[in-house]
Amino acid sequence: MATADSTITTSAPQTDIDLWSDEVLTDPYPYYRELRDLGPVVWMRKHGLWVVPRFSSIREALLHAEIFSSSGGVAVNDLANQAAEGVMLISDDPKHKRLRRTFMKPLQPHALKQLSERLNSLAKQQVDAVLAKGEFDAVTELAYFLPLTVVTELVGFSEEGKKNMLRWAAAVFDGMGPIGYRRTMDGLAITQEALKYVLEVKREDLDPDGWGAQLFTAADNGDLSYAEAQIMLMDYLGPALDTTINGFSSLLYLLGRNPDQWDMLRETPERLPYAIDEAVRLESPIRGFARVVMRDCELEGVAMRKGDRALMLYASANRDERRYPDPERFDIQRDARDHVAFGFGTHLCAGRNLAKLEITTMFNHLLSRIRRFEILEEDRIPHNTLRGLSKLMIRVHQ
Numbered sequence: 001m002a003t004a005d006s007t008i009t010t011s012a013p014q015t016d017i018d019l020w021s022d023e024v025l026t027d028p029y030p031y032y033r034e035l036r037d038l039g040p041v042v043w044m045r046k047h048g049l050w051v052v053p054r055f056s057s058i059r060e061a062l063l064h065a066e067i068f069s070s071s072g073g074v075a076v077n078d079l080a081n082q083a084a085e086g087v088m089l090i091s092d093d094p095k096h097k098r099l100r101r102t103f104m105k106p107l108q109p110h111a112l113k114q115l116s117e118r119l120n121s122l123a124k125q126q127v128d129a130v131l132a133k134g135e136f137d138a139v140t141e142l143a144y145f146l147p148l149t150v151v152t153e154l155v156g157f158s159e160e161g162k163k164n165m166l167r168w169a170a171a172v173f174d175g176m177g178p179i180g181y182r183r184t185m186d187g188l189a190i191t192q193e194a195l196k197y198v199l200e201v202k203r204e205d206l207d208p209d210g211w212g213a214q215l216f217t218a219a220d221n222g223d224l225s226y227a228e229a230q231i232m233l234m235d236y237l238g239p240a241l242d243t244t245i246n247g248f249s250s251l252l253y254l255l256g257r258n259p260d261q262w263d264m265l266r267e268t269p270e271r272l273p274y275a276i277d278e279a280v281r282l283e284s285p286i287r288g289f290a291r292v293v294m295r296d297c298e299l300e301g302v303a304m305r306k307g308d309r310a311l312m313l314y315a316s317a318n319r320d321e322r323r324y325p326d327p328e329r330f331d332i333q334r335d336a337r338d339h340v341a342f343g344f345g346t347h348l349c350a351g352r353n354l355a356k357l358e359i360t361t362m363f364n365h366l367l368s369r370i371r372r373f374e375i376l377e378e379d380r381i382p383h384n385t386l387r388g389l390s391k392l393m394i395r396v397h398q
C-alpha cells in the first residue's frame, strides 16, 4: 500500500462488465475471472467505481481500513448508505471498535456454548421430521430452520420484526446495488420499512433477554448512546439469517453434486469445519461490500483517488487462482480457512462462529443419518449482494 507521494506508474485497467446485470448475477464466475485477469483493481466505466477482484489486493486494502473506509458506506449507492448511517457495519475505528464490543457480547464463545445444546436437540427433531418424508426442499425445511426458529428469537424483536426479518434483510442487501436497477430500487423501498421499524420499535417491545434489548442495557451503562443502540438493531436485522441459510444450502448443494466428497465427509466427519469453509469460499454468501478511499493512494500499483468508491469482491478473491490451486474444485481436503467470505480485518464477520455452529449442528445429524442423497431440482434468484439457493429438492437414502 503506497500513498500519494509515491510515484504512480501504472495506468488503471478498465472494464465494461456490469456486475449487477442479470447475466452476470446468474453466472458470475467467468466474469470474476476476467476481472482478476485484468488487474488487482479495475475501473468499472459504467458505474464510475473500482472493483477489487483479487485475493491479495482485497487483503491489502482491508488491512488499511484508515484508507479504505467503511463509514462512507459499504453500498455502491448513496441512498442505501444514508439509510444505514450509524450502523456498526458502516463505521470506522475507534467508534467501530466501541460499538463492536457491545454487539459481540451475546456472541462470545461461552454464550454460543450454552446455546449449542438447544440447537442440537432442535436440529435432531427437524432432521427426524424431514427424513421421514424422504423427499423435501432442503432450503425451506433445513437451511431456514435454525436461523428462523432460534436466531430470530435470540435477537428478540417484536412479532412484526420477527415476521419480516428475513424479507427485510434480503431487501437491505439488494438495495445496495447501483441506483436505477430494479433490484436496487425494490430493495431500497423495503429498506425504508425495515428502517422505520428499527427506529420506532420501543425498548419495551423487545424481548428483555434478547440481543436487541442488551444494546439498550449497554446504553444505560454508558457504553453506547441511546441513538446508537436504536440504529444498531439494524446490525442484527441485516446479516444474521440469509447469510447462514445460503452457506448451509451451498454446502449441501456442493456435497450433492460431489457424492465422493459426501462419502469422504461421512468417513472423516472431523473435516466438517473445513468443508464449511470450502463451501463459503466457493459460493460466498455475500459477494462483496464497498469502501470509500480516504486519500490518494496506490493499491498494488494502481492509482486511486480520494473519494473514489471500491467494491471488495470477496466472491472473486475466493476463487483467485493466484491463491487457490484449481479454485473451482470443491475439495473438503483443502485448507481454505484464510478465505475472505467472512470479510477480513477490522470488520471481519461478527457472527461467523454462530453461523458455523448452526451449520455444523445440522450437518452432524445429516452426516450420521443420510447414506446418500440426490438433488432433484434447484433454483436460484439473482440478488445484488447475496448468493444462495431459493430451492433445493433432494431425495435421501438412509
Ligand code: HEM
Residues within 6 Å of the ligand: 070, 074, 088, 089, 090, 100, 235, 236, 239, 240, 241, 243, 244, 247, 280, 284, 285, 286, 289, 314, 340, 341, 342, 343, 344, 346, 347, 348, 349, 350, 351, 352, 354, 355
Ligand atoms: C455464512 C454466514 C455469514 C457470512 C458469509 C457472513 C459474511 C460477512 C462479511 C463478508 C462481513 C464483512 C463486512 C465488510 O467487509 O464490511 C460480515 C460482517 C458482519 N457480519 Fe456476517 N456473515 C455471516 C453470518 C453472520 C451472522 C449469523 C451474523 C449475526 C449474528 C452476522 C453479523 C455480521 C455483522 C454485524 C457484521 C459487521 C461486522 C463489523 O462491522 O465489525 N454475520 N459478515
